[in-house]
Amino acid sequence: MRIYVQGRDEKGIGRIGFVDVDAGDPTRVLRVSPDPVLDVGVPGAFDDNGVFQTCVLALPDGTLAMYYVGFEICHQIRYRLLTGLAISHDGGETFQRLRATPILERSPHELHIRGGPFVMAEGGVYRMWYVAGSEWETLEGKAMPVYDLHYLESADGVIWPEAGSRVFEMNRDVEHGFGRPYVVKKHDGYQMFYSVRKKQPLGYRMGYAESPDGRHWTRLDEQMGLDVSASGWDNETVEYAAVVNAGDKTFCFYNGNDFGVTGFGVAELIK
Template structure:
């Protein structure tokens, strides 16, 4: 597979007050045949992220059609699991509704933060969302004390297949505390309640890494592919790739990730959080640039038979 980078699409400018810094974890969603809505977390001056969107032309995503003037998902109530920050997990259609899985962050005293998974539901094709619950749908467990974050959901028949990150420890690098986490899998009959609290271990960090997460999974001809982001003790934050025949047993093939930083520019230092979508007979990869999206998000296009 050969991908061609097409450049930066959007970086917020603080026009509305809440949309000041970066566009974290871009998540493309096919609004209709002509429009791709890219949801993402945009931070304010205090670093708190809220979910907004950018609508782009499905034929040419460099053409911006609309930008959200207010968040479609704001911070949770004071004291709730999502009162400090929200970022995207996944957005999928379920019957006549749109499910937005998100990760809510809460700042606490004895560790850096807690991060657990919530659900918001739209009944108007992704225009507005309401929380399913003020509590997480995937909360802490004995084997997931600090992080239990849903990042990919596929509905196959009557089964929701879920890939998520689990964090149980912290790593100090250059006097900064970073979360340690890995990737796991579980299933659900309704996309809300889960069949176990343990999950199946999918990919663990290697000896150079202390965390690997943000799994984005899609079905391919011979099984599944996963694009994720890992971080090393030397602070190399980069995209990776793996394949699986069953969705639970994975083989890392990082040489096939096809996403590397450019020589310079908005993604010259970092290229991360890749997500694939097909539209208008084309295949696009949306991704974040430097500083985990501080410089905004852009895209690449798959060049078929070239």
Template sequence: METVKTFEWEKRRLLFSPARDAALDWMDAFAQAPSVLERDTYVRIYFSCRPKPVDGRYVSYSGYVDVDKQDFRILRVSERPVLELGARGTFDEFGVYPFSAIDVGDEVHAYYGGWTRTVSVPFNVNIGKAVSRDGGQTFERVGPGPILSYTLDEPFILSGPKIRRFGDVWYLFYIAGREWILDGARPEPVYKIRLATSTDGVTWEKQHRDLIDSVLPDEAQASPDVFFEDGRYHMFFCYRDATDYRKNPERTYRLGYASSPDLLHWTRDDAVMKFTRAEAGFDDEMVAYPHTFTVNGKRYLLYLGNEVGRAGFGIAERKEGTT
């Protein structure tokens, strides 16, 4: 197989922070899991955020920020979440995060993680679907339940959906929980990247296997972001140790890389992804949840910094890689 060029990046900076829109009561901190739709003159970036906690508990909403295609100047932020929280007792009663959207004719289809609270562990997640008929400003659920849920070999935490269409096939990359590990008294989840395929975007066939080999003893993987370039498929993702990752930069989220000839079989080579935490700033402890896109022939990387995006999300431009 031909050697993959490295992905090197420059001009990294904080692109959007929830602090700039303090008047919005649904957005106090965090701007997580950015995902892009390109428009004629602007780029729409969906992200997930949290209002101030109530009794120490958060909920998560998803909205968008539109930025100019030439200089990435912020043009507007959604005044309300694009999808309200689910009804009492539903899988997404307490959170819509993360959020991945795709154009389908005149509609925009979105796949998202729906969060609910639990007792023995902090949360559980299933994957839901919603559709927009106003250009992606507001969405309606296709139904009150999830489109992808737990099975015998995936007993909890189905989340992190990234929707793609290649040819006539829909590909839904996601993460599935493997186990909960106690970090002191706090349960921490371990999850792996998986894949489901579909011919209509509604009925899904799971592949029932992990896509990416682990390099850590108890490795949690997240945010599988896939694109096609130079005759092969590429995946950016993030990974961390299962425990002691919240305050320890040596064990927290970092970015990984894998490539594939067919979207089913992946070869991991993290050295290809040349992007680590900064020496100072909002991303000097971690980099996480990558999303890449191209505008005007240039490839960009959106990503989260410290505390999984508490200050917002950043952007970087790709430099020419070397073999």
């Protein structure tokens, strides 16, 4: 299995690479990309201060489409997150931007954040679940973004509407953000694995939802079954689940403390 990851340099700027692991034993690393497959954008672009991958999709022509998020440092707000698209013609060894501007640009209804996309091609359309937000609030003396999950459709995977429909409501008393969704299609509906950014304790936990059609979702967070550890690299936060099947096993790759500062981990579904 090839897992696309973001590696940060000494300044905290992220670039995208990959880690190949044994599908039968994903703790066994086979290869790590020596160079970024996608570097930061040109100065002044929406992705000039970091890029991070959220979804790679195989296209009918044999190429791979990477939907990624550009990190832009701002002055009046801390940062802005918008979505870009890059294409690989060599099996995922390298990616080239489709264009230097976002495919999800700022809009009147989604002003600061239009990122974290997960895209699925189905029924002749491209379906996207992503995070969007236009607000900030102060938590523990720090300005934090407010963002929730939205849904969009596109005919070509490149041109998308200016705003999507909200997936489900957030509990603003205890939550201020929903992190990148990861959607799995099952024979009887859809599963969504996402991250819930809590106000107390401040940080991410895992969320889980189910849907019959990918549009109408029921939150079932208590069924996720994966929380912080008692100690170690993921004892404060867990987030950004990616759930994949390998043979008769199901694995959940995820990040831990400080958005995965020390790497990523894997959990196996106990059936």
